[in-house]
Amino acid sequence: ITAIAEQMFGFKTTSWELGRQRSVIELDTPSVTAEQMGALERSVNEKIRERVPVVVRELAADDPEIETVRSRGLPDDHAGPVRVVDIEGVDSNMCCGTHVSNLSDLQVIKLLGTEKGKKNKTNLVFxxxxxxxxxxxQSHSTEKALTSLLKNGPxxxxxAVKRLQSSVKLLQKNNLNLLRDIAVLIxxxxxxxxxxxQLFVLHRYGGVQGRGYSACWKLCFFTRPYRKEGDSEFMNIIANEIGTEEALLFLTVGDEREAGLFLLAGPVDAVEHLGPRVAELLGGKxxxxxxxxxxxxAKMSRRxxxxALLQEFISHRSPEA
Known part of the structure; x- marks a missing residue:
């Protein structure tokens, strides 16, 4: 690929990575068009079909032929013969790695696409x-699974996925509107x-049944998957509607025993005093x-x-205490 990309388009290879899943060649060009990539893929696979031989030679360090070999130069401390790999009619290159004896051993090369590289270069993935x-x-297995799930052909x-995405967006929008209405009603x-x-406590979670409303509330309904934005807005709407000049509000949303979000709202001095302690008790920040x-x-189970901390604070603050 390196040799033919340079011959066809003048794209020089500046680095490469032969990864575990896919390989990448960094080309010294800001972009590679789809037409160029198609022509390059056809050319390299044509060489594979032609069963071009690959020959390894060793030349003396002072052999003048070395000057005709493509390379990035020898190390200053190099000693001994120089190893040259010849791809007949394609390339002659210094290299110390292992190689096939014939290009047909590669079977086929598929160029997957390009990615933006460093310093105005392009990564060619293959x-x-x-x-x-x-x-x-793998692609065929994925295609079969999607055919079964979506009930249509490849x-x-x-x-089909676009339609599902549109439906999900509409449902999320409707759900958020209902969430706002419920927050106002609460x-x-x-x-x-x-x-x-003086204390309002509410927890919202996904479930089937809930308790009645009182000074301490517990609310549950189907709203999963949770969205951080929607949950935060839900809590803040309640705080805005109730007002926090007199009452102290402790609102939480999420899993009952694990992670979630919380909001403590109320008089400024009380919230400044209690906020960090509430976060500490809930194992969060x-x-x-x-x-x-x-x-x-992180620890909603400690609600x-x-x-109890808030009740104690209110009892000590109340005139009757």
């Missing part, structure tokens, strides 16, 4: 030999109570300002400890 066969086998897979219901509690402290929690 497969050779058995890797091409393995890739085809030619219709892309359109807040208004709390505010309609004849006796206002957070930040806040102007009476809001929110973040991620009860946070509630």
């Amino acid at each position: 497969l050779a030999g058995n890797r091409v066969l393995k890739s085809i086998e 030619g219709e897979h892309v359109e 807040a208004r219901d709390f505010k309609s109570k004849p006796v206002q509690s 957070g930040a806040g300002k102007r009476g809001r402290f929110q973040g991620k929690a 009860g400890e946070v509630e």
